[in-house]
Amino acid sequence: MEPSVTLDTRQHPTRLAITGDWTLEHYARLRRDSERLRDQYGAEAQVDLTQLGRLDTAGASLLAELLGAERLAHCTHELPAASRALLQTVYRSLQDYCIPLKEPEQPVLLQLLARIGCAVDTLWQDTRQLLGFVGLILATLATRLFQPHRWRLTPVVAHIEQTGLDAAPIVALLTFLVGAVVAFLGATVLADFGATVFTVDLVAFSFLREFAVLLTAILMAGRTASAFTAQIGSMKANEEIDAIRTLGLNPIELLVVPRVLALLIALPLLTFVAMLCGMVGGAVVCALSLDIPPAMFLSLLQSDIGVQHFLVGLLKAPFFAFLIAAIGCLEGFKVSGSAESVGAHTTSAVVQSIFVVIVLDAVAALFFMEMGW
Numbered sequence: 001m002e003p004s005v006t007l008d009t010r011q012h013p014t015r016l017a018i019t020g021d022w023t024l025e026h027y028a029r030l031r032r033d034s035e036r037l038r039d040q041y042g043a044e045a046q047v048d049l050t051q052l053g054r055l056d057t058a059g060a061s062l063l064a065e066l067l068g069a070e071r072l073a074h075c076t077h078e079l080p081a082a083s084r085a086l087l088q089t090v091y092r093s094l095q096d097y098c099i100p101l102k103e104p105e106q107p108v109l110l111q112l113l114a115r116i117g118c119a120v121d122t123l124w125q126d127t128r129q130l131l132g133f134v135g136l137i138l139a140t141l142a143t144r145l146f147q148p149h150r151w152r153l154t155p156v157v158a159h160i161e162q163t164g165l166d167a168a169p170i171v172a173l174l175t176f177l178v179g180a181v182v183a184f185l186g187a188t189v190l191a192d193f194g195a196t197v198f199t200v201d202l203v204a205f206s207f208l209r210e211f212a213v214l215l216t217a218i219l220m221a222g223r224t225a226s227a228f229t230a231q232i233g234s235m236k237a238n239e240e241i242d243a244i245r246t247l248g249l250n251p252i253e254l255l256v257v258p259r260v261l262a263l264l265i266a267l268p269l270l271t272f273v274a275m276l277c278g279m280v281g282g283a284v285v286c287a288l289s290l291d292i293p294p295a296m297f298l299s300l301l302q303s304d305i306g307v308q309h310f311l312v313g314l315l316k317a318p319f320f321a322f323l324i325a326a327i328g329c330l331e332g333f334k335v336s337g338s339a340e341s342v343g344a345h346t347t348s349a350v351v352q353s354i355f356v357v358i359v360l361d362a363v364a365a366l367f368f369m370e371m372g373w
Contacts (some may be wrong), residue, residue, distance in 0.1 A: 003053070005033045019051035024057025030059065034066045055083045057090060064091035126352070128194030133330045134322075137260060140252045155258035156265075163224045163259075164266030168273055170223075171216055175207070175274040178215060179281025184208055187290055196290050196371070200300040208309040209368075212274035214361055217320040220267055221353030225328035228259055229349040232332025233342040241333070251333075260325040267321035268314055275313065312373055316364050323360065324353045 003020030016037070022030060047067060055063075064087060080290070106114075144150050187200035232255055235241050244251050279301070284294035292300075331349035335341045 003030055003059075005030065005037060007037050013046055015046050015048060017048045018063070019053070021053040021055075022063060023054055023056045024058040027058045027062070030062050034062050037066075049079055051085070052079065055086060057086070058217060060086045060090040063087060123320060130327065130330060133324050136252055137256060140250070140257055141260075144253060144257070147333045150253070151190045152254070152258050155352065156261050159259050159262030160266050162227070163220065163263055164269055165267075167219065167223060169269060171219055171270050171274050172277040175212060175215055175218065175278040176281040178211060179203055179207060179278035182211070182278075183282035183285035184289070187285070197292065197300070199282070199286060200292065200297055201304050203279055203286075204301055204305045205309060207275050207278035207282075208305065208313045210313070210361070210365070212278055213271045213313045213316050213320065214268060214357070216270045216274045216317070217324065217361075218354055220270070220297065220321070221324050221357055222350050224263060225324050225331075225349045225353040226326065226329030226346045229335075229346045230342060233335035233345055234327055236333060236335040237339070237342060238339045256325075256329045259329060260322060261320040263325040264318055267324075268317040271314060271317040275310070308373055311333055316320040316361065319360060319364075320357050323356050327356065329352045 003022050003026050004018075006017045006019075007014060020026075060083075091142055183203050184197055185204040187196050190196050190202075232241075235255075241251055241255075244254060283292075283297045285293055286297055287294060326348045331345040331352070335345050
């Protein structure tokens with residue numbers, strides 16, 4: 001039945017007749033008619049709903065807006081109980097609904113200060129959590145040091161293979177290429193001063209003290225810290241960490257300590273490989289571009305470069321390894337349970353590890369310079 005809403009002004013009081021099926025398929029036309037008639041009748045107007053047919057939520061909302069609460073209370077008694085209840089429910093819902101108020105925008109400077117404050121607070125909280133986690137790892141290592149029966153050698157060896165042996169090719173290739181690039185730069189700059197022979201010293205100093213350990217640590221931060229976070233985070237999401245605790249086992253001892261020990265062993269070894277490959281890359285460039293044969297390259301290394309430079313570079317590797325492993329594992333334990341959380345904390349682990357490595361390397365460089373080492 002075609003719906004309609006008509007206003008008869010020939011009678012007194014005026015009469016509003018509502019007929020037909022007030023359903024969603026007629027919503028657009030009924031809304032136009034309702035808006036046209038809404039302000040054309042007063043409170044004394046009579047409403048005739050006897051010819052009202054089918055009624056759904058869309059039609060009920062139009063009727064509730066058209067008639068209002070007072071008329072709905074007095075003129076719906078002739079309707080079926082279902083239609084009457086639907087009208088009352090829809091009207092109460094419309095009354096309860098309110099358009100949310102838009103919060104006033106803050107000044108740009110205030111927003112900037114708020115974001116800086118949030119960032120500083122986040123940095124402080126992350127630092128506290130990292131220091132607490134480092135203390136927990138050290139305490140676990142100290143308590144298990146004199147309990148050989150609780151050492152987990154198989155996981156340590158497996159992680160050494162994953163973090164060290166599998167990463168050796170990419171570390172060797174990267175440092176070889178960087179060594180060649182440093183030698184090219186040194187040859188280009190030092191040629192203006194007639195001192196191309198000192199390219200050997202440049203390559204050796206840069207790789208023994210800085211580049212080898214720094215490049216290796218950054219690669220481990222991107223490769224290993226992310227892997228640790230993803231592995232532990234997936235276990236956290238699957239509630240495997242809770243199962244480990246339920247079995248009476250210590251997740252730090254079971255999951256974190258083997259990874260930390262593996263990286264403590266693997267990173268110094270990879271740093272040594274990086275030193276060799278970097279100097280080999282520089283030696284290749286010196287032999288091809290500067291007419292410095294390998295024998296002369298080795299002779300200059302032996303005469304000009306002291307062993308303390310090698311020790312300085314190698315000394316930083318265990319500290320970098322410990323922090324990279326700790327950050328990767330800590331971010332894994334922070335995962336909340338969703339795949340999105342795993343990805344977010346994996347990214348955070350890489351960023352934090354690289355940042356901490358670079359900051360610690362800068363502090364170490366200043367310390368060794370002041371000490372004259």
